[in-house]
Amino acid sequence: MFAVLRGLVRYNAEFTIGAILVGLVIVFSLLSYVSPVDPSAVYRVPPDQAPSLQYWFGTNSRGQDMWWQLSFAFRNSLSFGLTVAVVSRIISIVIGLAAGYLGGWADRVLMFFNDIFVAIPIFPILILFYFVMKSNLNSFSLALLMACFGWPYDARLIRSVALGLRYREFTRQAVFAGMSPVRIMWQEHLPYIMPIVFATTMSNMIWSIGLEVTLAVLGFTNLNIPTIGTTLYWANNHSALVVGTWWWIAIPVAIVVLLFLGLFLLAVSLNEYIDPRSRLRRMGA
Amino acid sequence: MADILTVDRLKAYYLMNYYGVSREVRAVDDVTMSVRQNEIYGIAGESSSGKTSFIKVLAAAVRPPLKVVDGGVVYRFGDRTIDVSRARPAEIEAIRWKNLSYIMQGSMSVLNPVRRIEHIFEDFAARPLGLRGTALRAQVTEHLGRLQLGPEVLRAYPHELSGGMRQRVTIGLATICNPQMIIADEPTTALDVVVQKDVLSLIRKLQAEMGSSVIFVTHDMAVHANMADRVGIVYAGRLIEEAPTRTLFVAPKHPYTAHLVASLPRIGDTTRRPALDGRPPNLANPPSGCRFHPRCPLAIDKCRTNVPPLVEVAPQQRSACWRWQDVVPLPGSISGSRVEAHA
Amino acid sequence: MQAYLIFALKRFIQLVAVVVLGCSVAFFVAHLSPVSAVDTIILQVTGRSSSSPEAINQLRATLTELFGLNVPLWQQYLHFLSRLAFFDFGPSLIAFPTPAINVVMLALPWTVGLLTVAVIITWVLGNIAGGLAGYFQNSRLLKAFGIIAIGIQPIPYYIVAFLLVILFGFVWPVLPISGGFAMDVTQDWTWQFALSVVHYAILPASALVLVGIGTWFLGMRALVSNIITEDYVTYAELAGVRQDRIVGSYVIRNALVPQLTSLAMSLGGIFSGTVITEQVFAYPGLGSLLIRAVNGGDSSIVLAISCISIMAVAGAIFIIDLIHPLIDPRVRTE
Numbered sequence: 001m002f003a004v005l006r007g008l009v010r011y012n013a014e015f016t017i018g019a020i021l022v023g024l025v026i027v028f029s030l031l032s033y034v035s036p037v038d039p040s041a042v043y044r045v046p047p048d049q050a051p052s053l054q055y056w057f058g059t060n061s062r063g064q065d066m067w068w069q070l071s072f073a074f075r076n077s078l079s080f081g082l083t084v085a086v087v088s089r090i091i092s093i094v095i096g097l098a099a100g101y102l103g104g105w106a107d108r109v110l111m112f113f114n115d116i117f118v119a120i121p122i123f124p125i126l127i128l129f130y131f132v133m134k135s136n137l138n139s140f141s142l143a144l145l146m147a148c149f150g151w152p153y154d155a156r157l158i159r160s161v162a163l164g165l166r167y168r169e170f171t172r173q174a175v176f177a178g179m180s181p182v183r184i185m186w187q188e189h190l191p192y193i194m195p196i197v198f199a200t201t202m203s204n205m206i207w208s209i210g211l212e213v214t215l216a217v218l219g220f221t222n223l224n225i226p227t228i229g230t231t232l233y234w235a236n237n238h239s240a241l242v243v244g245t246w247w248w249i250a251i252p253v254a255i256v257v258l259l260f261l262g263l264f265l266l267a268v269s270l271n272e273y274i275d276p277r278s279r280l281r282r283m284g285a
Numbered sequence: 286m287a288d289i290l291t292v293d294r295l296k297a298y299y300l301m302n303y304y305g306v307s308r309e310v311r312a313v314d315d316v317t318m319s320v321r322q323n324e325i326y327g328i329a330g331e332s333s334s335g336k337t338s339f340i341k342v343l344a345a346a347v348r349p350p351l352k353v354v355d356g357g358v359v360y361r362f363g364d365r366t367i368d369v370s371r372a373r374p375a376e377i378e379a380i381r382w383k384n385l386s387y388i389m390q391g392s393m394s395v396l397n398p399v400r401r402i403e404h405i406f407e408d409f410a411a412r413p414l415g416l417r418g419t420a421l422r423a424q425v426t427e428h429l430g431r432l433q434l435g436p437e438v439l440r441a442y443p444h445e446l447s448g449g450m451r452q453r454v455t456i457g458l459a460t461i462c463n464p465q466m467i468i469a470d471e472p473t474t475a476l477d478v479v480v481q482k483d484v485l486s487l488i489r490k491l492q493a494e495m496g497s498s499v500i501f502v503t504h505d506m507a508v509h510a511n512m513a514d515r516v517g518i519v520y521a522g523r524l525i526e527e528a529p530t531r532t533l534f535v536a537p538k539h540p541y542t543a544h545l546v547a548s549l550p551r552i553g554d555t556t557r558r559p560a561l562d563g564r565p566p567n568l569a570n571p572p573s574g575c576r577f578h579p580r581c582p583l584a585i586d587k588c589r590t591n592v593p594p595l596v597e598v599a600p601q602q603r604s605a606c607w608r609w610q611d612v613v614p615l616p617g618s619i620s621g622s623r624v625e626a627h628a
Numbered sequence: 629m630q631a632y633l634i635f636a637l638k639r640f641i642q643l644v645a646v647v648v649l650g651c652s653v654a655f656f657v658a659h660l661s662p663v664s665a666v667d668t669i670i671l672q673v674t675g676r677s678s679s680s681p682e683a684i685n686q687l688r689a690t691l692t693e694l695f696g697l698n699v700p701l702w703q704q705y706l707h708f709l710s711r712l713a714f715f716d717f718g719p720s721l722i723a724f725p726t727p728a729i730n731v732v733m734l735a736l737p738w739t740v741g742l743l744t745v746a747v748i749i750t751w752v753l754g755n756i757a758g759g760l761a762g763y764f765q766n767s768r769l770l771k772a773f774g775i776i777a778i779g780i781q782p783i784p785y786y787i788v789a790f791l792l793v794i795l796f797g798f799v800w801p802v803l804p805i806s807g808g809f810a811m812d813v814t815q816d817w818t819w820q821f822a823l824s825v826v827h828y829a830i831l832p833a834s835a836l837v838l839v840g841i842g843t844w845f846l847g848m849r850a851l852v853s854n855i856i857t858e859d860y861v862t863y864a865e866l867a868g869v870r871q872d873r874i875v876g877s878y879v880i881r882n883a884l885v886p887q888l889t890s891l892a893m894s895l896g897g898i899f900s901g902t903v904i905t906e907q908v909f910a911y912p913g914l915g916s917l918l919i920r921a922v923n924g925g926d927s928s929i930v931l932a933i934s935c936i937s938i939m940a941v942a943g944a945i946f947i948i949d950l951i952h953p954l955i956d957p958r959v960r961t962e
Contacts, residue, residue, distance in 0.1 A: 115642065118893055119942040120650045123900030124918065124934040128657050131922050131930055153893060207897075210784040214904045217786055218919060232786075253787055260782030268778075268846075346866050381868030389866075394859040397878050398958055399885075408869045408877070442957045458867075 015269035021262025025255060029075035037065060039072040039226045048245050058247040061238040070252055073226040074259075077209050080139050080227065084208035085201045087147035092155040093193060097185045099155070100162020111159075114152045122149040126211070130220040138222055142215075146208050154200045158193050165189050202267035206260050213256070228256055287361060289466055289498050290320040290343070295356035295370070297342050310569045312338035312351070314522040317595065320498050322465070325489075327513030327530070328502045329545065331565055335522035336502055337470065343500065344387050344468050345369040345377050360385065362465050383413035386459040388469040395455055396443035402454060403439040406461070413462045428461045429454075432487060449480040453487065460491050467492075468500045473508060485512060506549050510534060515601070518542050521566050521576035524595055528602035538604040538612050540581050547615040556617040575607070583608045636950055643946040648709070650938040655708050658931040659701065666691045694719060712935065721926035728928040732917065732936055738808055739913035740940070742829060743902050746836035747891075753837075754844025755887055759880040761845065762852025774849065781842030785901040789835040789908040796831060804828050806910040832909045836901060847890060851883045858882075885956045892948040895941050 009016050037044065043063035051058040057066035099110040129145060165171055165188075174184050209228070215221050216229020223230050235248040294317055299310035312335040320326045330336040341347055342358060353370045360367050362384040367376055389395045396405060406425045411417050416424060426436045432453045443451060452472065459467055469488065473481040489512065492499050501512055509516050510530060517527040518541065526539040537543045544561050563580040566572055572579055578588040587607050595605040606612065666688060674684065692698045699707075711717070720728040761770035780788070797805040809815070809824040855861060856879060864874050906915030914933055921929035 112642070112645075116646045116649055118896065119646045119938065119945055120653075121896040121899040121937045121941050123903050124930075124937050125654065125657070127918060127922055128654060128930055128934055131925075131927070132657055206782055211900070213784055214786050214900070218904070218907065220922070249790075253790075256787070257783055260784075261779065264778065264782040344866060346862070378868050381866070387863070387866050389859065389863050395863045397860045397864070397882070399881050399956065400877060404877075408864065408873055409867045412868070412870070444958050 012269050012272075014265045014272075018262045018265030018267075018269060021258050022266060023262075025074060025259045025262065026078065028255075029071055029078050032068065032071040032075045035068045035071060037068045039064075039069060040224055048243070051247055051251075057251050058245070060235070060248045061240070061243065061245060062234060066247065066251065069226055069231065070255065073228050073231050073252065074255065076139065076225060077212065077228045080143055080212055081205040081209040083140070083143040084146045084150060085204045087144065088150035088204060089154070089197055089201060091147065092151035092158060093190075093197065095151065096155040096158025097162050097189060097193065100159040101166055101181060101185055101189065103163075103166070107159075111156075114155055117149060117152045120149075122146070122211070123214075125149075126215060127220060130215070139225060139227075142212070142221065143208075146211060150204055150208060154196070154204070157196055157200070161193060161196065162189060199267050199270045202263040202270070206263050209256075210260075228252055287322060288319040289322045289361055290500075291357075291359045291361075292316055292318050292343070293357045293359070295339075295342065295358060296354045297338060297347070297351060298354050299338075299350045300352055301350050308569050311335075311522050311571060312568055313342060314571075315356075316519075316522075316524045318517055318524055318527060320466075320500060322498055323492075323496045324514045325492060325499045325501055325512055327509040327516040328500060328519060329504060329506060329509055329516055330519035331504060333565060333568070334519045335568060336519045338522075339519065340468055340470055340500065340502055342370060344385070345372075345381070346387075360466065381413075382409060382464065383462050384464050385466045386462065386464040386468070388456055388459045388467065388472045390471040390474060396451060398443055400442075401439070402441055402443070402446075406439075406458065409458050410461050425457075425461065429457055431491070432457050448476065449483065452476060452480070452484055456484065456487060456491070460495065460497075463495050464497055466498050466500070468502075470502050471504075472501075473503065473505070481508075488512070506545060510549075518545065521571055522568055523576060523605065524603075525577065525605045526603065527595070528599075532599070532602055534618065535614070536599075537614065538598050538602060538609040539606045540583050540608075540612055541577050543612055543615050543618070547617040549617075554617065558617045559615065575605070583611055632953060635953065639946055639949050643942055646942045647935075647939050648712075650942070651712055651935040652705070652709075654931055654934040654938070655705060658927050658934075659704070666697065715936075717932040717935070718928045720921075720929050720932075722920060722924040722929065728926075728932040731929060732914070732932045735912060735914050735917040736936065738911060739902060739906065739915065741825075742832055742836070742906070742911065742913060743899065745829070746833045746840070746902070747895075747898060749833070750837050750840035751844055751887075751891055754841040755848045755880070755884070757841075758845040758848025759852050759875070759883060762849040762883075763856060763875050763879055765853070774845070777842035777845045780838055781846065783839065785835065785839050786904050786908065788839050789832070789905045792831055792835050793908060803831050805831060808912040828911075832905050832911050835905050835908075836898075839901065840898065843894075844887070848883060848887060851886060852879055855879050855882055885952075888948060888952060888955065892945045895944050899937060899941055 009019070032039075041064070045055070045059050045063055045065050047059055047061050047063040049055050049059040051066075055065055055067065057070060059065055060069070095110050095114070099107045099114075126142075126145065133141075162185075170188060171184065174188055179187075212221070212227065213229035213232065216223070216227055217232050217236065219233055221227075221229065223233060231252050232249060235245075238245075238248075240246065240248040294315055295313055296311075296315055297313040299308070299312055301308045301310070314335075316339065328336050328339070338351060341351060342353060347353055347370075356370065357368045358370045360369065360380070362380060365380070365384070367380060369377055396402070400408075403422060403425065407417070407421060410425070411421055414421065414424065422439070426439065429436070429438060434450060434453055434457070438446065438450065438454065443454075446454065456472070459469075472488070473484050476484065485508065488499065488501075491497075501509070503509065513530045515527065515529050516533050518525050518533075518539065520541055526533070526537065526542045528538070533542065534546045537546055541561075544559070547558055561580050566576055566579070572589075574590050575581070575584075575588040575593050578584045581588065583606075585608065591607070593605045593607050595603050598604045598609050604612075670684060670688060670691070679687075689698075697704070715729050717728040717732075719725045720731045723731050757770070757773060761767070761774055764770060793805050796803045804810070804827065807828055809821065809828050813821050813824045815821060861874065861878050864878050869878075902913070903915035903918060905911070906913045907919055910916060914937065918930065918933050920926075921933065
């Protein structure tokens with residue numbers, strides 16, 4: 001596997017750039033574990049200081065050091081995105097494999113549910129949940145909620161792969177040998193699905209973090225937890241652009257763009273690496 | 286009669302560079318042959334022998350990573366002479382379909398699934414024929430009639446036709462402009478034998494009517510016995526024997542050909558046939574000297590070090606073997622009297 | 629023809645099921661709200677003047693009956709379902725006593741108009757550009773387009789909308805960044821009004837188009853790159869078919885089919901993007917209304933918007949499903 005990674009890094013520019021960008025952001029967010037400041041504390045340092053040698057990312061109007069604030073913000077947002085991705089992957093793998101392999105009525109019922117979830121626009125539902133739960137909607141429950149909406153697209157993808165696998169020789173041999181369907185799906189089919197899962201995880205993370213930012217900016221999440229979205233919310237609240245503290249908005253936006261770009265490049269390069277037809281295109285005199 | 290196609294020392298390789306690994310696959314390595322007018326020339330060989338790459342070059346369908354490294358492929362259509370391995374795209378466009386057409390392998394997917402048959406004919410044939418509208422449709426209907434396809438086929442979509450009908454449509458597409466050279470790439474593979482017989486007799490009939498030349502590629506020796514005037518055997522990117530069909534089956538002059546023609550089973554024949562050792566070579570790293578030598582029962586030291594040239598060993602028969610004189614037909618071969626000349 | 633009608637009927641039943649299920653989920657979630665509409669109104673009324681306890685009780689009883697809260701939950705649910713067919717969601721709160729549906733209907737045309745125009749532009753332009761980029765892989769112009777698309781595509785709607793506001797609101801103030809139409813124009817079927825609407829819609833639509841076009845471009849480019857390796861494309865090229873015919877009828881035509889399916893699947897997400905864009909540009913559509921309703925504790929409007937958007941998205945998917953067999957002849961025989 002390391003040979004594969006090494007090959008990817010050396011020859012696939014997109015993968016390298018994507019990995020570097022994402023890696024930088026992850027390192028930055030991990031710094032929060034050694035932070036000397038408490039993220040919920042306010043008015044500890046002089047407010048509205050531009051980025052300088054003392055405060056690398058400046059300070060905001062609430063008297064917080066932006067460097068540590070953003071480190072926490074990205075850590076929370078990244079772990080949020082990862083939670084959503086993991087939970088929705090699990091759901092989509094289970095449903096996709098079951099629908100593809102079992103077929104028949106199981107497939108029809110599951111796809112019916114799938115279509116329902118595709119048709120329901122998530123945003124009004126999320127707002128509805130916020131409306132009902134107000135500040136009780138913490139990161140984890142929001143993550144679970146989003147995971148419930150993030151699986152349909154990928155479940156269909158996995159299902160179509162599973163449909164193809166069902167008629168392959170090794171599946172029939174396993175059935176003849178008396179393997180139970182669950183064991184077949186877990187041991188034989190899962191390795192085929194994993195590449196798709198990895199590639200879609202990146203897109204899923206972009207989606208979920210983007211949605212969280214949107215909700216937070218509107219003020220619809222717990223505003224005391226520092227995330228990318230809540231940072232932007234507070235910046236808006238204090239009219240950052242008008243007052244002149246542009247770094248409060250510009251720096252988190254810039255880092256978010258880099259992070260998303262990195263995730264996107266990773267997803268694209270992994271997708272291309274997996275698809276055998278694109279390999280043929282990459283070879284060429 | 287003049288030669289309609291002359292291939293001169295053709296070399297076409299796949300040049301690949303993937304993740305730092307460089308590979309040169311010598312799919313066509315120094316092939317020289319020619320095809321006359323009004324002749325069916327069969328090309329036989331196993332899978333991955335390089336024959337598909339060869340006809341890609343002949344059909345001017347070379348795309349990266351395949352590249353013509355050396356040699357020439359010259360067509361002579363009446364007053365027009367063109368080397369398709371180095372002609373400009375505009376010149377090649379002028380001969381496409383009007384003088385040179387192609388029957389592709391696999392009738393399943395060569396027709397655009399979202400387009401009706403009549404429109405596909407219009408796409409392909411309007412420009413070379415110089416017809417459109419009702420005149421074109423009339424000619425297409427008449428041509429399809431020769432292939433035993435009714436006029437209702439025109440309004441159909443490809444998926445609405447059976448496999449055999451689709452293959453006949455493809456043959457119709459390739460022949461409607463009366464091209465002087467038709468390249469048929471495994472047109473009967475994946476068809477059942479009854480449909481195969483239909484398709485083959487159709488191609489023979491059209492060829493006789495139009496007087497065109499056909500290059501017929503297939504690994505099925507029985508088809509060659511039925512169709513070809515001359516047969517060329519390709520092994521590992523090289524032409525190793527070429528002879529009129531009857532001569533090839535009765536008196537092969539290359540050990541590989543001897544095995545190939547002996548492999549044809551016949552009803553009532555219970556002869557045991559000797560199998561060849563080993564597997565076809567890897568064209569990225571082919572054996573030195575004669576590429577067949579690792580598997581050849583007649584191999585000597587010279588075969589390992591020197592490449593045998595393709596020389597004329599009998600009237601119209603060429604062989605690339607140092608020991609061609611020692612080649613005898615193997616048990617199971619068709620005896621002389623059994624090979625019938627095709628109509 | 630008959631097969632098509634049966635197919636349409638099956639899809640329609642699915643549409644109805646989706647709408648009913650979705651709206652039911654919305655209903656039950658909305659009624660978990662700790663904010664009682666009745667209490668809110670009473671607070672408002674008593675905050676302005678003093679009233680006798682009997683009057684307040686009577687008011688409470690009347691309001692409770694008005695909002696249908698005096699019966700057990702399952703009965704409320706049945707009432708809800710029966711009124712759903714008539715789009716009756718009860719009275720709104722922020723504009724009491726105007727029925728919620730009326731308030732929503734004022735905002736709906738703005739959102740539908742913005743969405744339809746933006747989606748059509750992005751889908752058509754993105755697919756054409758992506759198709760050309762996938763076929764003419766050596767074109768420098770298209771490659772540059774691709775890099776720009778990759779760059780913009782991951783940026784969330786909110787940030788793009790915000791950047792546009794900064795760019796055209798502060799740096800180069802040539803386009804209006806707030807509202808649906810100019811303040812001195814009356815809302816009427818006149819050219820003046822129509823022009824004003826278009827003028828004010830340019831920025832919000834641009835935000836949607838900029839973010840969306842990248843996705844379609846990249847998806848189409850990848851799809852086309854695969855299609856050009858298909859046998860029928862190779863065969864047509866071998867035969868010397870005119871290049872514009874190949875690109876149009878052989879390549880893009882075949883790629884449209886899966887792209888249409890993708891459009892259906894992504895309508896839900898596009899809708900969410902529209903909501904946030906409207907908020908940034910103070911566009912008088914469902915988005916701004918939704919946020920006002922949430923902040924005002926108006927469960928009727930929130931529920932109404934949720935149900936209307938479910939119906940709109942499911943309906944659009946239904947229409948796309950109906951178009952599908954018309955484009956792909958292979959599906960017709962199913």
